[in-house]
Structure formats: C-alpha cells, structure tokens
Amino acid sequence: MLTRTASFSLSAVALGVALWAGVYAPEAHAAAPAGYSAPSSTITWLAAAGDADIEKAFAQGKAEKKPVLVYWGAKWCPPCNQLKATLFNRQDFAERAKHFVAVNIDGDLPGAQKLGSRFKVRGYPTMILFSPDGAEITRLPGEVDAPMVMNVLQMGLAGGRPVKTVLAEARAGKPVTANEWRMLAYYSWDTDEAQLVPAPERPGLLAQLAAACPPAEADTAMRLLLKSLAESDEGKGVKPDAALRDKVRKMLADPVATRAQMDVVVNASADVVRGLAPQAGAERKQLVEAFDAALQRLQGDKSLSRSDRMSALIGRVELARIDMPKDTVQPKLADALTQQVKAEVSKADTEITDGYERQAVITSAAHLLGQAGLWKESDALLKANLSKSHSPYYLMSQLGSNAKKQGRTADALDWYSQAFAKSEGPATRLQWGSSYLSALVDMSPQDAKRIEQTASQLITEAANQQGAFYERSARSLQRVGQKLAAWNGKGEHKDVIQRLRQQITPVCAKLPTEGGQKSVCEGVIKA
Structure with missing residues (x-):
C-alpha cells in the first residue's frame, strides 16, 4: 500500500549517534554511523550522509558509464519496508544492479536532509534514476508491484531520454515512442515535488497526456486517465461524462486490464469514483459496485504481494464509506x-515471518481495522x-491516533508521548516530537508546562543536529512553530513564546546564511 502509507510520510538510527559534533562545519565524506542498515544485502549500497558521498557515487557512475539509482527512505516507513520485502531482495534486481550505482540516503544520516533539499525529495520512499553524467532520468514509482518497477527501471537503464525532455515533446505534439509514453505513465508523479509540473496543474496535465496517447497504447492511456481522475477534485483535470464512466467500467470488468492498473485501482478507487461521480446517487453506486468487484478479484490474486492484497481490501472498505463523513x-x-477484514488481518498476522513485510502490512492492517470501526481489534x-517491530514507535503513534479518534484523550497523549520517547534518529526525533507537541496543543492546551518542555527539548535536539533546518526536519520544526503560534493566538502564552524565542536565537545565530538554514530557523518561533 505504497501511496497510502507514503502519505503518513513519517527514518531511524539510534538517538545516541544523532548528536554529532561540528554540526555547522563543512561536510566531509564519512562512513555510515553505527545503527545504519542497508536496504538489502543482495547488492552493494553506498550510504550517502552528505554531498561528498553523492559526488563519489556520481564520479563512480561516470567512470564506469553507469546510471546512478538514489533511494531515499527510512527505517520505520511502511512503504520503504515493502520495497525491502518485495523489490530490493529480488534476484533480478540484484542482476540489474550490476548496471547501475546504488545509493541509499537514509533520512536519519547526518547530512541526509540537506541532500533531500538538493534532490527535491520529501516523501519516503523516493527512487530517482540519474544518467552517468548526473542528469535526472526519471523517478520510479514505489506503489506498483515489483515486476513493473523492474520494467520501468529497465526503460531508464536502456539509455532513454530524461522524462522532462519526453514530457516537453509530448506536450508539443512531437513524436514520442511507446516506451516513452509508458515512462510518462509510470513516472512517480506522487514524488515529483514540482520537478515536472506544479501539483495543482498535475490533474489537467495527466488528462491531456491521456487524450494525446496513441490508440495503440490503450493500457498506457488508461493509466494516465485513472491517475488524472484520482486527482480531479474541485473541477481540476478530467470532466466526467457517461462515456468516460462506461470506459472505466469496461476496464474494471476485464481481469487482465484491471491487473495492469492494479496499483491505481487498489490505492485510489474511492478517489477515482469521486472524480467520475462527484455526487452520491445511481451513477456513483454503479461505479462503487464495479470497483468493488474488481477489488475482490485483486484481493484474491496470489500473484500480488500481501500488502497489495491488503490494500485491495482497504479500498473496498473506503468504497463502503464513500458517502459517510470522513x-x-x-x-x-x-x-x-x-x-473478511477480521479474517484477512488475522491471517496476515499469523503468517508473516519477514520483519520488513510485517512493518508494511501490520501497520496497514491496523489502519484497515480502524476504518472498519474495529477499534478494539486495531489496538490489540x-x-x-x-x-x-524494529520501529515500535510507529505503531505507538497509530495507537495514539486510534485513541484520539475515539475521544480517549489521556490514552492518546500517553501513546504519543511514548512514541516520541522511543523514536530513534535525528530527523525522526523531530518528526515524532512535532506530532507529540501537536497532540498536546490540540488535546491539552491548558498544559503549558508540558507544551513548553516539549518545544524546548526539540530546540535542544535541533541545535545538536546536522541538517535540522533542511527538508523534512525543517518542516517538522516549522509545524512546531505554527502550532505554538496558534496556541498563543491571543497572547495568553506570550511568556512561554518569549522563553522559547530566547532559546532558539543563539542556535540560529550559529547557522550560515547560505542555503536558507538561518532564515528557516529564525522563522520557527516568532516573537
């Protein structure tokens, strides 16, 4: 369930190695810290903790005339663990890896967040293929099944043009090969980060590409269409009509065609239905029934990973909830x-033996139980x-979320507190700490002492981290500042804000002005 869990968008190395000395000194090439674990043992991964590591990888790629594959992920991230369980451990991936340089940027390595800014990556996981001379070729989709990822990877390794060039020519009506159309369709639009197009323009662009795709590439055109429909809210992208609804229903009735679009169907059924039938009624009901039938087939398809089959069941529950308040x-x-929900979750919990698969599937299963209203079973x-779990703090956060949704405030805060206390790795610590502080402000705004203590702790940890004011870590701290500003909306906590401002000011003063770190820091706690 890659796309869905990627939205949790929440990487881990022991906290004890997070407080590096010389935080603001120029980066030097360094070995991965203790606690780092490569994504797989089947190939040699170069751990990148700073610019020097990346330059070394690109130099190797250029010297050996090999593309460079950069994988940005995190230890706790469920979809990252799914890739480890289904893609990185494959023998054909290991064979293909002989033809590229594999680089792993673990989000909790010292300079990882700065590298995140360099490559414009945010969500875990993101996979980018670069040419030997360092030009970005394409971003690989993490949500499709492993064989399709291998196909997309092979297209990139075959020496094709960068996807940016292909997109420009397709939009200009110039000749684009069948493989290049497939590269556009299977580009990781969810992790594009405005490299090709601003997010608000994406639904319309995908719709245009679907219409321009040659008739001979029916599966490719359908994928582009479905991706557009999944994002076509508020009048953006595709304008639905009866012919379009019939076209999608016909695809859903064809098992082969549905299997070809598996990832969109299992991860975005409810969104596509809303795109095709914005209002409740007979048209929406017919589409829900068609999608549910297709999802039932995919749920029983043993050629799919357990995670994808679980996602199919999640899709069915979301369709059943489509006319209910979110x-x-x-x-x-x-x-x-x-x-069925109870039976499939129990079966998965009993049968899974691989730790990576467990982190991916059990977290999705707990979400599924909650969506079905089975809160006691989800908590258990x-x-x-x-x-x-190798990252139990992720599960603790889910327990906190469960309790919050049920109105069990004390339990929710206790689980969020435990999750922050147990979280590991500099970027992860800031992210989980931000979540805990948000929960405190939302559910216990009167507890000024705990709110101030938590914010102060996060500032202290940020001061001792390299890259705390880059990318995901910067956004975690900015969320802290935004929550505190709202909490102090009428000035009732101005003394707390003033003390926190005094604490962070010398931290910001030590930061260089280049790269935006100082300005980000200075904007966290506003006077």
Missing part, C-alpha cells in the same frame, strides 16, 4: 465485509506487534 468512527458496513493488533 471522520465517521463507527461506520455501518456489511457484515460479510467486516468478517498494534500492541501485540510492538515487540515484533
């Missing part, structure tokens, strides 16, 4: 669907898996 805690679902599953 924050519905106890949805009314068909008893047969509820029983997460608690039973705390000792089995």
